Amino acid sequence: MSDRLSVFKTYKLYVGGKFPRSESGRVYEVTDAKGKWLANAPLSSRKDARDAVVAARKAFGAWSGATAYNRGQILYRIAEMLEGRRDQYVAEVADAEGLAKSKAAAQVDAAIDRWVWYAGWTDKIAQVVGGGNPVAGPFFNLSSPEPTGVVAVLAPRESSLLGLVSVVAPVIATGNTAVVVASEKSPLPALSLGEVLATSDLPGGVVNVLSGRTAEIATPLAAHQDVNAIDLTGADETLAKELEIAAADNLKRVLRPQPVDDADWSAAPGIDRMTAFLETKTVWHPTGALGASGSSY
């Protein structure tokens, strides 16, 4: 059999449901854990970040307005699609993180399970953090959670797939849309995840994936007036501080989790990452005078 020519993959960004190259035309070399060249990834500019925010804002209305049940179905569909391409992700995660095949497979399985876990949460979170409040007056008083809006997510630097899914899924499960800055060192699993998202009935723009220098992309995102929240998981100490200051300008919600680099992504996630990007809306509704009609309210 003759030797085949190698078919290299051109990794591209995922913005607004499409796969553009960086507006700047730049790429950078991505290597595996041992320093061997793997592929070129787009080196996004601040204009790519701006375009991603526009796409995320455009998608927000429909995604936050979709029923929680529907969002759950779509998140589960993502898990299904990821399952079908398990081998590809095992190889990519093994390369990116320098893991043995079996360990990489465990990471991918955990990432798939995480989508399923958050798929189940979409229509239950309101029951946990919302509900009727007892008030001293003739009112029904109801609180319900609503998504914060467009969330900039700096994905963890070390865990290229499980960590990524663990920060993205909770953001979109509750109806936010996300601009994700992939791990600078190992962005390839994140860029490939775009292909799964694009084929999972997830509307374009709900998740936008950028790769490149975290500091370069995150700075305009943190200062952007049309971004409602930022998750600093993938920022180092100095950068996180700078971003937090920039984010204060339009009172963004900021999530700055501790610890960052040696976080154990396989642990049970809890609901903190969902509640971090929820607003509580409380409605007062009059019931009429208490006792006047012998009502038991």
Place this chain on the structure above:
Amino acid sequence: MPTTASAAPAHGLADVTASDSTLRRFLHGLPGVDAVGLEARAASLGTRSIKTTAKAYALDLAISMVDLTTLEGADTPGKVRALGAKAVRPDPTDRTAPATAAVCVYPDMVPAAKEAVAGSDVKVASVATAFPAGRASMAVKLADVREAVTAGADEVDMVIDRGAFLAGNYLKVYDEIVAVREACGTSARLKVIFETGELSTYDNIRRASWLGMLAGADFIKTSTGKVAVNATPANTLLMLEAVRDFRAQTGVQVGVKPAGGIRTAKDAIKFLVLVNETAGEDWLDNHWFRFGASSLLNDLLMQRQKLASGRYSGPDYVTVD
């Protein structure tokens, strides 16, 4: 600099409009348009990079050229007042932002618009002549124009009879524009809308441009904004060439107004490059070039805020129309 055209063509082209056949011979004798070349030229001018101080200048110039438009069946006096307030002071958080050129409304909304922009340099433009279809009798069209002018419109945007134009009745179209020009009197400037999306060919756009200018238009305008194809860089470039050539031949300067479909600051700056490279600097003024737009202004303001602060702005920081 020459000012507006007079009602009767005083230039060397007077005999052209003597009869239907001379007019036809003249319009069909205009050089044919190289469609591929035109589009390539428009596209290549669109690749110019306008940055920093030039961009700041272009954004302010573009804002000052906007005809802030609302032409909906659902327009209310309240909406027109809000629009007028926005035209006078587009960015209430930044008083250095220039006012727009005009507000553009239906004739019955002219009094409300006048009141809203009173005391400022913002003009009131009114569409007329059975906008947007133009399918009405001449008497009705002229009454429409007179109503707008009497109510105080500073500018009248008329539509041509595309049916007559496409059927080859050029003199009918010419006479109509001349009649409307007269109805405008000396107080109102006349913009002639060709609805380029309905004229089918670039040759027709060139002929319509010359026809409009011969008839005494102060402005030639691409579209109503009510059909599928509105202002494109190519048809605007073609019209800019026409006004440039018309001035070279007759000494009369005519303005250009692309309208419809221009939504981003980036697009607007591309049009300004077209103006500068085709007609020249004389047209880089809101007396000679306008944008018919509504959502464009918000994007211009957001870009302006970005330049001033260094942070990307968002739709929460401009008014909702």
